[in-house]
Amino acid sequence: MSSYHIFAQFYDALTQNVDYGVRSAYLSDLFSQAGKPTGTVLDLACGTGETARYLTEKGYRVIGLDLSADMLTVATAKGIPDLTLLCADMTDFALPEPVDACCCTLDSLNHLPDLSAVKRCFQCVAEALVPDGVFIFDVNTVYKHREVLADNAFIFDQDGYFLAWDNELLDERRVRILLDFFVENGAHYDRFSEELTETAYTVGELTAALSDRFDVLGVYEELSDRPPQPDSERIYFVCKRKKEWER
Numbered sequence: 001m002s003s004y005h006i007f008a009q010f011y012d013a014l015t016q017n018v019d020y021g022v023r024s025a026y027l028s029d030l031f032s033q034a035g036k037p038t039g040t041v042l043d044l045a046c047g048t049g050e051t052a053r054y055l056t057e058k059g060y061r062v063i064g065l066d067l068s069a070d071m072l073t074v075a076t077a078k079g080i081p082d083l084t085l086l087c088a089d090m091t092d093f094a095l096p097e098p099v100d101a102c103c104c105t106l107d108s109l110n111h112l113p114d115l116s117a118v119k120r121c122f123q124c125v126a127e128a129l130v131p132d133g134v135f136i137f138d139v140n141t142v143y144k145h146r147e148v149l150a151d152n153a154f155i156f157d158q159d160g161y162f163l164a165w166d167n168e169l170l171d172e173r174r175v176r177i178l179l180d181f182f183v184e185n186g187a188h189y190d191r192f193s194e195e196l197t198e199t200a201y202t203v204g205e206l207t208a209a210l211s212d213r214f215d216v217l218g219v220y221e222e223l224s225d226r227p228p229q230p231d232s233e234r235i236y237f238v239c240k241r242k243k244e245w246e247r
Contacts, residue, residue, distance in 0.1 A: 025058075090121050111197075
């Protein structure tokens with residue numbers, strides 16, 4: 001059994017503080033303001049499908065795409081209507097038919113290691129969208145990596161398992177996250193470890209990476225209509241696909 005299999009099992013419990021209803025309503029409002037109040041949405045790096053669940057309740061048809069088969073197994077078990085699930089890499093995918101909009105939330109883009117990978121992702125999204133399709137994503141900021149995640153450690157003591165979460169600040173942009181799960185197994189605990197690295201990008205870098213294929217309609221502080229502040233921890237980009245670009 002892989003450690004990521006364990007992570008997928010407990011992901012929803014670990015994200016109980018994420019109000020998916022509020023976040024999905026925010027996304028829906030932004031889609032509507034950008035001209036896509038209905039249609040098909042690609043939920044990129046969809047994880048266990050919670051954002052997709054709420055978007056379908058808003059009336060969207062959703063395609064959820066994630067590289068983790070274990071996450072998709074959890075999402076499938078939820079039986080969410082109007083949801084299609086695909087297992088693919090967010091930097092290398094193609095859809096059979098274009099979609100009206102795409103979202104990528106909860107710092108999924110920070111899991112990409114460099115701007116080259118980010119640009120490949122943006123290219124795939126552009127090619128998956130209809131002309132003037134809307135793309136909304138969020139990212140953790142450089143400030144959050146440097147000042148909040150940093151070298152801090154967190155402990156989660158839950159029924160059935162114990163999680164030690166240890167961050168290591170590699171430089172101003174990159175944080176290595178070490179997860180150790182201790183899962184009850186009778187009188188003993190089984191240990192499963194997971195390591196991942198998140199990279200932060202500046203607004204200027206992301207805007208430049210988008211510029212060939214997207215117009216940026218707005219950049220906002222998390223769940224607001226305010227511009228980013230120096231101490232913003234998460235920001236949202238709202239973009240519209242250009243009708244034509246140099247391929």
